[in-house]
Amino acid sequence: MRRLAAVPLLPPLTSRDPHTTPADLLAGLVPPPQFAAASFDSYVPDPDHPSQAAAQEKLRELAAALTRAQRRGLFRRSAPPSSVYLDGGYGVGKTHLLASLAHAVGPERSAYGTFVEYTHLVGALGFAACVAELSTRALVAIDEFELDDPGDTVLMSRLLRELADAGVTLVATSNTLPEALGEGRFAAEDFLREIQALAARFTVMRIDGNDYRHRTGRPAHAALTDDDVSQAARAASEAGAAVTVDGWPELVAHLSRIHPSRYGRLVDDVDAVLLTGVDQLDDDMVGLRLVVLVDRLYDRNVPVRLGGTGVADLVSERMLTKGYRKKYYRALSRLGALCALPLPGQ
Template structure:
């Protein structure tokens, strides 16, 4: 028989590991998941507070509000005139100005049965899971397809998304996208964009571009100055949270980065579902864009869910190299650092917020 002390130890809750998870998603689950993420489950046009110093925010808010009302009106049919193409809007602006909030608000206003909401990577994976024609057929039943974090990282995505959006627009679907890059500059610095200029120009021509100016509402300019903790401090914080019943993951940095390479980015959300906090030990600096881009997606999914993060080792500001912050993906990295800084400032379950 176990001694009393060992029996008590055996009942102590233990952290889980993300590297021990192998998430899977079916095509039906992917379709059901085309809704705004938990972080924006209650987002509305009324809860978006535009900055008076940047009138473009209020202008974008009103434009999307008007579009939502338009999409809810019964369509007028004419025997003599071809229906006008549906309105499509491209929200361009820096990170932290509320583009995702507005996009989620529009999807909520139109309703889940008439809209589809997803990130760029989720739509590309949906095509892979369903096949191109079934994907077009399914999305064509919606009045609105909302695409968050629109970016072109490779030529294949350029051709795929150009064709997908063309067929959806021809089917009468309104398209609204958000990005940190103007549509005619998509792919710039990532691949030989000039070789795919026609596809990129075709994408750009389908949108009315609206620029949203402003400062990052997370109160950060450039790289957050969050410092890392010692690995021991991270483990102690994890022990305290798990002892209180929270589900906390604890992983070593490099093994987790290797694990992400074995999972399609569209499944990163499922990877962290049900996790109350994420803790990492041995965090050091990355200088590999393939690893960095996977990390960006993971941070986005954590941010969607408002999951607190603790880093042991390097702090938020130092997890990507200076080289990565000066090349083609720099806007993605800066957005990810801003979001990670916000998550690192959140208290772990059972921990008091910093005053």
């Protein structure tokens, strides 16, 4: 076999200062590369959890209804198909189903993004322009719906109300029931009316099951040494991969200087991300940035290696018992899957 020429290590992520335009954000409202080929047929429900097959059939029917309405030119002249909220634990296939729905409806008539991406879109375009743009779609799909602060509650309640009034069908996924959004993060009772208004717009479907990435608890991948990581970086580079190596403290500091809407651009065109000096987190601001970064890496199916603290011990016990615990558990699950991916050349 012909040996590939070695590729020098890419400059570290900490040297990147990516920028995005509103046009970039709009163009990115499609399922991520990880789910580029997702379909209802490729989703395999767990027979031990019938709610998975029920959700699959519900969204398949919704896609068919949206397609029929489009053919007849009806979805703007009559009530759109009902909006759906998929509630369930991490790793049960909610994102796969949501991406399948967006693909079935088509990129011209659907918008797909995470909750965080939609809040960033409002900030980039302005509220009125965002409503005008999204109102041209038959479907707005919102992955990982969550409320981290009161401002998001009011913003998203108003945005979804105006989109629904414009005839847009809304489908969201979350690890939290609508009426419990914001619980443990802020005085949710002060925003109960907004939260109830959000909940009233959806038909809620529960999806049960195990995390298909890790069946029991947190990922238990053995911690690597920094030397292990350096050797892995050299081997991947020699195999022709575009690899970055960053020190953990430096990356944590760098993420604080970049808006999370730009984290995707930060890791574009990277084949593997390797980190040295990783230490346990006990800071929610840092933790929430990490959640977004892990999501963008997972979207792109980028292998990761950690030198120092392993995935299982990356987030402190305190953080895993407070209001953001579901976000952290999802991030650990996804990060564990990325750490298990083979590096290029392996």
